[in-house]
Amino acid sequence: MMDKIIHTSVELNCSPAEAFRMFTDNEKLESWFAPQANVEPKLGGLYELFWNPEDKQYDSTIGCRITAFEQDKLLAFEWKGPKQFNHFMNSADPLTHITVLFFPTPHSTTEVHAVHTGWRSSAEWEEARQSFVSMWDYAFGELKKKINA
Helix, strand or coil: CCCEEEEEEEEECCCHHHHHHHHHCHHHHHHHCCCEEEECCCCCCEEEEECCCCCCCCCECCCCEEEEEECCCEEEEEECCCHHHHHHHCCCCCCEEEEEEEEECCCCCEEEEEEEEEECCCHHHHHHHHHHHHHHHHHHHHHHHHHHC
């Protein structure tokens, strides 16, 4: 069966290097994506985001790792779901996966594309996938507001 994906993109008024830092620098991630971040920007490094820092086991990507890293061009990492999807999403093997690509444009902006893969075919997985379609649209809207303000 063909893997279902989520593809989200945004054009940012910054360089690919700055856009890349928005995904790899803890302070920058905390300014638009999650209240707390623990990211080690290197292959195999942690990619942990915490939406509820008081309860780090849930609503986080605790234990997730960076699976591909090319400075200012590509970042890929494992992904976990929130508490309501924990019982199936966060114990899946493999976990869902995010690949983020950074493309310079001729207009001195950067196109950022995120592809979220690893979705299974059950009804609960489809519910989770639909939730993440909205979540990624919202997150990229926040990123665009932060950079293009």
